[in-house]
Amino acid sequence: MYLIRAELKSRKDSHSEFSSCAASAIESMKGECAKGGSVQHVRAVEIPGGLIVSMFVVAATLNEAEESVEESLRVVFEDFHLLDVKMNPYPLIGI
Numbered sequence: 001m002y003l004i005r006a007e008l009k010s011r012k013d014s015h016s017e018f019s020s021c022a023a024s025a026i027e028s029m030k031g032e033c034a035k036g037g038s039v040q041h042v043r044a045v046e047i048p049g050g051l052i053v054s055m056f057v058v059a060a061t062l063n064e065a066e067e068s069v070e071e072s073l074r075v076v077f078e079d080f081h082l083l084d085v086k087m088n089p090y091p092l093i094g095i
Contacts, residue, residue: 037068
């Protein structure tokens with residue numbers, strides 16, 4: 001399992017509109033991703049001008065996890081970048 005964090009930037013005039021659209025899109029990412037990974041848990045935190053999204057992804061390799069999330073995010077968001085991708089050292093309890 002991998003912990004992936006991405007920063008999503010708003011290009012819309014209304015930040016609240018972006019946040020509500022992003023929240024529903026992120027929720028829909030749970031389950032299978034485009035490249036074979038599986039998103040188990042997603043959490044989004046608002047920052048000025050966008051969101052930081054953390055997700056736990058089950059995938060065979062680190063590369064597969066990263067590609068899965070990038071492909072899924074690209075479908076919904078125009079402007080994003082992955083902050084970090086790493087093995088999850090913690091159990092899912094208490095997230």
